[in-house]
Amino acid sequence: MNALVPRLADPRLRGEAVQALAAYGTRIAGTLGDTLEDQSAAPAIRRQVPRVLRYVQDQSSVDVLLRSIADPDLSVRAAALKALNRLRETAPGLKYCSMFVTRQILSEARSYFELSAALEPFRQEKNPRAAPSLLALSIEERLRQTLERLFQLLGLRYPPKEIYAAHLALQHKHLEDCAAALGFLENVLDRDLKRILLPLLDDAAQVTRRGRELFGVQDKNAEESIRLLIHSGDA
Numbered sequence: 180m181n182a183l184v185p186r187l188a189d190p191r192l193r194g195e196a197v198q199a200l201a202a203y204g205t206r207i208a209g210t211l212g213d214t215l216e217d218q219s220a221a222p223a224i225r226r227q228v229p230r231v232l233r234y235v236q237d238q239s240s241v242d243v244l245l246r247s248i249a250d251p252d253l254s255v256r257a258a259a260l261k262a263l264n265r266l267r268e269t270a271p272g273l274k275y276c277s278m279f280v281t282r283q284i285l286s287e288a289r290s291y292f293e294l295s296a297a298l299e300p301f302r303q304e305k306n307p308r309a310a311p312s313l314l315a316l317s318i319e320e321r322l323r324q325t326l327e328r329l330f331q332l333l334g335l336r337y338p339p340k341e342i343y344a345a346h347l348a349l350q351h352k353h354l355e356d357c358a359a360a361l362g363f364l365e366n367v368l369d370r371d372l373k374r375i376l377l378p379l380l381d382d383a384a385q386v387t388r389r390g391r392e393l394f395g396v397q398d399k400n401a402e403e404s405i406r407l408l409i410h411s412g413d414a
Contacts, residue, residue: 181210183196183199183200184196184200184210184211184214184224185224187200187223187224187227187228187230187231188221188223188224188227193227196227197227197230197231197234198234200231201231201234201235204235204237205235205237205239205240207231207235208232208235208237208239208240208242208243209239211228211231211232211243212242212243212246214228215228215229215243215244215246215247215255215259216246216247218251222252222254222255225252225255226252226254226255226258227258228258229244229247229255229258229259229261229262229263230258230262232244232262232266233261233262233263233265233266236266236269236270236273237270237273238273238274240262240266241263241266241273241274241275244259244262244263244266245259245263245275245276245279245280247259248260248263248279248280248283248332249283249286251412253324253413256328257324257327257328260328260331260332261331263275263331263335264331264334264335264339267334267335267339268339275335275336277335277336280332280335280336281336281372283332284329284332284333284336284372284375284376285375287325287328287329287332288329288375288376288379289394289396290325291322291325291326291329291379291386292379292386292389292390292393292394292396293390293394293396293407294318294321294322294325295322295383295386295387295390296387296390296396296397296398296399296404297318297399297404297407297408298315298318298319298322298404299383299387299398299399299404300399300400300401300404301314301315301318301401301404302315302383311401314405314408318408321413326346326379327346329376329379330342330343330345330346333368333376337367337368338367341363341367344360345360345363345364346360348360349361349380361377361380364376364377365377374393375393378393
């Protein structure tokens with residue numbers, strides 16, 4: 180068992196290692212949980228652990244993955260959420276700890292507002308090859324990833340297929356589909372989440388204002404934005 184875990188980092192053997200580890204069933208959850216939570220373990224291994232656990236349809240897998248949905252490494256966090264969403268589809272009877280998920284939804288929402296405020300000083304850069312434009316593109320990609328994680332978290336609390344459909348509609352930005360998606364979220368989300376999440380889907384100026392109202396996120400100049408990003412822990 181222990182000899183297989185390092186093979187997760189090898190692209191040539193990864194698929195076979197995933198299947199071999201998954202074949203251990205629930206016995207593997209403790210070992211993989213230790214690896215997933217070990218911040219000193221190789222990121223290439225930690226990112227693959229959720230791929231194994233998604234095949235083990237047991238509460239132990241869910242519990243291990245839930246502990247990693249706030250991992251400092253965004254790639255590990257994304258992998259854990261992807262595996263949880265897969266388990267939610269294939270094993271909906273397992274418990275996905277709505278209180279813990281809600282706490283992480285609020286954390287991701289705050290991150291979104293903070294990133295949006297950090298992006299604001301760089302929105303008007305005209306030269307696409309200038310450093311501020313490249314930074315703006317990076318922040319925009321982080322905003323997209325944060326929103327994706329938010330919808331994955333929502334899929335653990337609400338009907339996953341409908342949540343996924345709403346996310347797709349909002350991405351494609353067709354007027355009627357977006358209106359339908361927003362209407363669905365308006366009806367299905369709990370009041371406290373609705374108050375936080377629906378403003379994220381508004382235009383940039385409204386997002387900035389609501390971030391200030393909800394989380395006290397202040398407007399920033401370019402220097403302050405860069406300082407925030409440097410200290411964010413996001414390499």
